[in-house]
Amino acid sequence: MRLVLDAMGGDHAPAAPVEGALLFAREHPAHEVVLVGDLVRLREPLSQAGGLPPNVRLHPASQVVEMEDHAFSAIRRKKDSSLRVGFELVRRGEADALVSAGHSGAVMAGGLLVLGRIPGVERPAIATLLPALEGVGRCLLLDAGANVECRPVHLAQWAVLGAAYVRARLGIPRPRVALLSNGEEPSKGTSLTREASALLRASDLAFTGYVEGKDLFSGDVEVVVTDGFTGNVVLKTSEGVAAAVTGLLRSAIERRGGLPEKLGALLLQPTFTGLKKVMDYAEYGGAPLLGIEGVGIVAHGRSSPRALQKALEAALQTAQAGLRTELTRCIADAAAWLPARQRGKGATAEAFSD
Amino acid sequence: MRLVLDAMGGDHAPAAPVEGALLFAREHPAHEVVLVGDLVRLREPLSQAGGLPPNVRLHPASQVVEMEDHAFSAIRRKKDSSLRVGFELVRRGEADALVSAGHSGAVMAGGLLVLGRIPGVERPAIATLLPALEGVGRCLLLDAGANVECRPVHLAQWAVLGAAYVRARLGIPRPRVALLSNGEEPSKGTSLTREASALLRASDLAFTGYVEGKDLFSGDVEVVVTDGFTGNVVLKTSEGVAAAVTGLLRSAIERRGGLPEKLGALLLQPTFTGLKKVMDYAEYGGAPLLGIEGVGIVAHGRSSPRALQKALEAALQTAQAGLRTELTRCIADAAAWLPARQRGKGATAEAFSD
Structure with a gap:
């Protein structure tokens, strides 16, 4: 290649x-x-x-x-x-x-x-695979920032593309697909998410409905679809929180600064390094434009x-x-619904x- | 009372x-x-x-x-x-x-x-004060979920309410106010954020423009305004990431499970407890409806x-x-712009x- x-x-x-x-x-x-x-x-x-x-x-x-x-x-x-x-x-x-x-x-x-x-x-759409957490599967978030203003059909198409990508790349035969929303109840969401939800309920995807921000890391779904504005904000918030939590831990260790903390930090060094690696975007490569x-x-x-x-x-x-052949086939099949x-x-x- | x-x-x-x-x-x-x-x-x-x-x-x-x-x-x-x-x-x-x-x-x-x-x-709007991180000030996020579909004037009014609240409750004389967006450049955002930005640029608030999700925890702004859909997703994502990072740390310690890890975790116990307290929403009380x-x-x-x-x-x-008197006065004053x-x-x- x-x-x-x-x-x-x-x-x-x-x-x-x-x-x-x-x-x-x-x-x-x-x-x-x-x-x-x-x-x-x-x-x-x-x-x-x-x-x-x-x-x-x-x-x-x-x-x-x-x-x-x-x-x-x-x-x-x-x-x-x-x-x-x-x-x-x-x-x-x-x-x-x-x-x-x-x-x-x-x-x-x-x-x-x-x-x-x-x-x-x-x-x-830009599709970002979120870090895998211990014992929890990976989750593909799309759109991660390419399209800030979207229509319901865009979200439905990304659901198809995302599911096809996860199937091909992660070998999950029937990935669960959800829409990101401000609550799990069908009454929640915006007109965009509600109309996209209606389209996806009629689809042949394993559509589970709405999920909340916390569910991106729960392992309950493999594909989460949202508009590119929200997707970008979610990704950057995640980066910010992860950096803040680890920074907080580091500064708490330094601030206390006693021998127990220093020794404890030393003993846990391999664990911290492992953690950093899991959270480091650099380990995950880029996000495909699907x-x-x-x-x-x-x-x-x-x-x-x-x-x-x-x-x-x-x-x-x-x-x-x-992947292109597979995505083309899936989008063609989706024309049925x-x-x-x-x-x-x-x-x-x-x-x-x- | x-x-x-x-x-x-x-x-x-x-x-x-x-x-x-x-x-x-x-x-x-x-x-x-x-x-x-x-x-x-x-x-x-x-x-x-x-x-x-x-x-x-x-x-x-x-x-x-x-x-x-x-x-x-x-x-x-x-x-x-x-x-x-x-x-x-x-x-x-x-x-x-x-x-x-x-x-x-x-x-x-x-x-x-x-x-x-x-x-x-x-x-x-629901106004949520985000956890203070070591050495970094606190940030008020609004709307945190009351209004999922908004117009620019709503965001501008929440900027006024949020700044007045932070001034009164945290004693910051001139809080910096920003709009949450998918990038810092003025060309980013949606039509909602761009129009709200135009309103706020003409205001007498200390408006700094757009911030990204990561900046909620950077200490660079005291008030961040967004629609209630995005605000809710951001809060729940933050909860999810914080829980995932600490869970990851815990399971990494357990999985390695050697004496160094056990001793290290024991020595760092007070630090972990302090960290948990900072991140625990229970410590922060409720969010006011402004x-x-x-x-x-x-x-x-x-x-x-x-x-x-x-x-x-x-x-x-x-x-x-x-606070009601103060918010009423600030909204009345904002009629000028x-x-x-x-x-x-x-x-x-x-x-x-x-």
Whole structure:
């Protein structure tokens, strides 16, 4: 497989993408990484890394999609941006997947405008696998931030895509699917969730109804669907709480600062390290953009080289899984219960938010 | 002060409210608690508790608002429900505040329909003070679940109410106010947050723009405003993550199960207990319903007796702080920048969701 890595995307670009590409390339000699970006700006991190291994190639792109850019217009206007050029390589079949830690809205826009949508999908969604907790299964949350204003049919389609992804990637034959809401009772929710719920009750999915925020980590469902605004807020709140709890523990140990605390912390060091690893997003690779005609992986903006290595591994596995065929089939099957809205082929920038 | 406690509200009613009332009453002999509920069902927990102290009174109410009830119609139809009867006591000046761990939408409906709104406030909001973390200030999140579908003017009014509350209760002269969004850039958010942002930029509040979920615990802002759907999801996600992280730590210690882990856990026991206390919602009392003509406190549905005692203390402090005068003044002052929408005096059930 040949994987594109956007060398200009993310808070630590281009150094982190360069290092991440090398980490991946060394571990996967049979596969290739194409670093797309400004070759002048790549020179320094590349020389620091000691040059290129044979399975890392460079591909030039003179422009960069900035975080302040409007996603769709940036992809349209910046024709030589690393993100657009990278997606063009995938479209032409010169690469099998793209990974970017840049502007996630622009990754969605690029996937949509350059690769196009799977037939029947109105909007792609970012699907994030939440950390597995001891004894508790993993849960896929989508949309994690691509679409802030949604219609019920979008949520229903993401339920189909999410279930297909979990089935293919985690081997769970019939994943339980739920909608995120402000209470479990059917009377709760917004008009968006209630209408999506009506669609999903008529589906052939294992739809369990509404779940609350706490249920994301309970192991009771494998797929949780929500709009991209709520999904993004949920993910960032989770990060914040996890960091606060561990920070609180650390400072409590330091503040007490007695010999028992120091010794206790020392004895529990392997446990704390294990905990940190479970909670570290860097271990989980990127989040796939589901619903596009190809593989696009959104990595965390703060991605370290290690996180980008993991995201490349996620891209490799997703590309190898032949997921696109499976998603296409599931969306086609869903036409039996999911009324398709006929729309123009090209999505307009107005239909999406950054 | 005389405080009403809804004896029928919450997962552990009526036992937990009875015990909570007694805990509070013993510590505050100068104040009085009125337990409102079904006197037959109160007999058993009262006899178990060893009878009533002189500053706990009973007041009969034959009906109960159930969790499945529609909030507004329950308050309208169940005229002898503990919640409605309790609010009537406050309205007639026979009590100074109400606390309930029951249906939070119905607490809002009761406050609104029985006590009415502060002039200029379109909708009351539930305001939750998030746990203070070491070295980091506290943050008030509103709306925490009363209103799932909102307009920009609601968010702007809650910003005013939230800032006034934090000023009065925490003594912060000029609290920083932000809107919760899916990114910090002004281009992020929904049409709701963008329009609310435009209103707040023209305000005299210390408005800092958008914050993300992680910033709820960063200490950078004192008031975070969002719609009640997102607010509820955020709170429940936070609970879920905190419980998952501590559970993960516990099970990691148990799973390793060696002598070092056991000894380490023992040595860190006081630290873990301190951590649990900081994260325990029971320590934080209830969340005030801001914007109504009186004091209403929403306690967590799973409230223990201890949590209800704390909620009664919050009610006492809020009633003593004379907050209503202050909130009324602030909302009146905000008329200078916040365009008032003229609406009928009575709010309709249709305007609110459960």
